[in-house]
Amino acid sequence: MIFRQLFDQDTGTYTYLIADEKTKEAALIDSVRERIDRDVKVLEGLGLKLKYAIETHVHADHVTGAGSMRQLLGDVKVVVNAASEVKCADVLINDGDVLKVGDIEIKALYTPGHTNTCTSYQVGDMLFTGDTLLIGACGRTDFQSGDPAQLYDSIHSKLFSQPDSTKVYPGHDYIGLTMSTIGEEKANNPRLGNNKSKEEFVAIMNGLNLDMPKRIKESVPGNMKCGLAA
Amino acid sequence: MIFRQLFDQDTGTYTYLIADEKTKEAALIDSVRERIDRDVKVLEGLGLKLKYAIETHVHADHVTGAGSMRQLLGDVKVVVNAASEVKCADVLINDGDVLKVGDIEIKALYTPGHTNTCTSYQVGDMLFTGDTLLIGACGRTDFQSGDPAQLYDSIHSKLFSQPDSTKVYPGHDYIGLTMSTIGEEKANNPRLGNNKSKEEFVAIMNGLNLDMPKRIKESVPGNMKCGLAA
Numbered sequence: 061m062i063f064r065q066l067f068d069q070d071t072g073t074y075t076y077l078i079a080d081e082k083t084k085e086a087a088l089i090d091s092v093r094e095r096i097d098r099d100v101k102v103l104e105g106l107g108l109k110l111k112y113a114i115e116t117h118v119h120a121d122h123v124t125g126a127g128s129m130r131q132l133l134g135d136v137k138v139v140v141n142a143a144s145e146v147k148c149a150d151v152l153i154n155d156g157d158v159l160k161v162g163d164i165e166i167k168a169l170y171t172p173g174h175t176n177t178c179t180s181y182q183v184g185d186m187l188f189t190g191d192t193l194l195i196g197a198c199g200r201t202d203f204q205s206g207d208p209a210q211l212y213d214s215i216h217s218k219l220f221s222q223p224d225s226t227k228v229y230p231g232h233d234y235i236g237l238t239m240s241t242i243g244e245e246k247a248n249n250p251r252l253g254n255n256k257s258k259e260e261f262v263a264i265m266n267g268l269n270l271d272m273p274k275r276i277k278e279s280v281p282g283n284m285k286c287g288l289a290a
Numbered sequence: 291m292i293f294r295q296l297f298d299q300d301t302g303t304y305t306y307l308i309a310d311e312k313t314k315e316a317a318l319i320d321s322v323r324e325r326i327d328r329d330v331k332v333l334e335g336l337g338l339k340l341k342y343a344i345e346t347h348v349h350a351d352h353v354t355g356a357g358s359m360r361q362l363l364g365d366v367k368v369v370v371n372a373a374s375e376v377k378c379a380d381v382l383i384n385d386g387d388v389l390k391v392g393d394i395e396i397k398a399l400y401t402p403g404h405t406n407t408c409t410s411y412q413v414g415d416m417l418f419t420g421d422t423l424l425i426g427a428c429g430r431t432d433f434q435s436g437d438p439a440q441l442y443d444s445i446h447s448k449l450f451s452q453p454d455s456t457k458v459y460p461g462h463d464y465i466g467l468t469m470s471t472i473g474e475e476k477a478n479n480p481r482l483g484n485n486k487s488k489e490e491f492v493a494i495m496n497g498l499n500l501d502m503p504k505r506i507k508e509s510v511p512g513n514m515k516c517g518l519a520a
Contacts, residue, residue: 064467064468064469065468065469066466066467066468067297067466067468068466069299069466075466095466098465098466098467102467105474105477105478106474235328236296236297236298236299236305236325236328237294237296237328237332238294238295238296238297238468239294239295244335244336247335248335
């Protein structure tokens with residue numbers, strides 16, 4: 061398997077490239093519109109053919125590159141969760157659905173709570189958690205149908221239920237961490253670790269008092285159109 | 291093996307953590323002084339004991355965290371190339387020397403050219419190339435005893451001589467790429483790829499006309515003191 065983690069410094073967003081070495085089929089998870097030239101260059105440099113542009117959710121902090129990738133490269137399927145109302149998508153994905161690039165299976169895990177469209181993806185022992193689970197944190201739950209109790213349940217039932225050695229590749233990090241493991245998050249995550257109860261978690265999340273994301277007014281409508289208009 | 295790539299957004303610097311799962315011994319390559327709190331937290335979170343704080347060279351763009359790590363954690367050996375005059379170091383390393391963390395071997399490859407102290411490190415099929423080889427680029431050669439012809443020879447004899455699948459983990463990246471391979475750099479690196487001759491490379495490097503690094507006046511003297519004074 062070819063695997064690359066790519067980073068957008070402006071929004072702290074990770075994009076992931078997963079590809080099959082034999083067939084050269086590739087998927088990108090959470091591309092960023094401003095970085096598609098770089099991502100196309102990486103695909104070309106590795107001789108890959110993009111099959112899927114996958115979204116973990118309707119982002120509020122950046123605009124996806126998925127629609128632009130489809131326009132540029134052709135024959136790319138944009139993948140979003142079925143609960144979203146993203147009409148420009150090609151694949152509406154549900155919990156347990158599997159996408160294939162060559163022999164590699166990318167399995168969707170519906171993990172609502174940060175938003176009601178959040179989907180994590182699993183490839184072998186790697187979890188691409190979007191904003192559901194971040195390193196030492198998690199996505200906020202105060203807009204876009206966010207629900208801290210639901211997020212707690214999603215994390216516990218779909219992510220923390222996996223082996224401790226399972227690798228966590230988040231949708232963002234803002235202090236230069238690139239990955240973690242389920243074991244580390246279960247032990248050390250300040251909001252969830254050390255067996256925090258749902259009540260403790262909900263209280264933490266409801267007490268965050270965060271400012272709105274700077275680009276929410278552009279990002280959410282832009283992402284509802286696969287990044288093709290803001 | 292435990293492996294982590296860590297990023298300093300302010301200077302585009304990658305720090306690498308390499309550790310043995312059994313003995314919990316760890317090494318950090320190119321720590322950044324402003325990020326040592328984060329790095330200590332990562333070490334603690336994984337239950338690791340830092341044995342070596344390794345430098346790929348005397349950096350001109352950031353101050354190392356090596357000396358501070360030794361002060362904070364105790365019993366940490368600061369490792370620099372023997373050609374440097376870094377008197378605060380504990381280990382003066384030469385080409386071919388091997389450091390061990392548990393059973394993991396970290397082999398020094400002397401790769402001068404960006405500076406006369408540049409050392410790449412090899413762990414299995416991973417190369418930590420410092421500023422000798424960057425993704426689609428290489429370190430500049432216009433100060434600190436830089437020499438483009440020598441850099442060309444270092445890259446070709448020590449790095450490009452390795453199998454195409456060998457992973458390249460650079461000291462920096464500024465556009466969100468995290469790794470590459472020797473095969474990709476041999477094919478696509480604009481300064482070196484496609485069998486560029488030494489003469490072509492030297493001409494490219496001598497024509498770069500770069501501004502001085504913003505922090506060079508603080509960084510070089512600071513790094514000569516293991517980051518303990520600027």
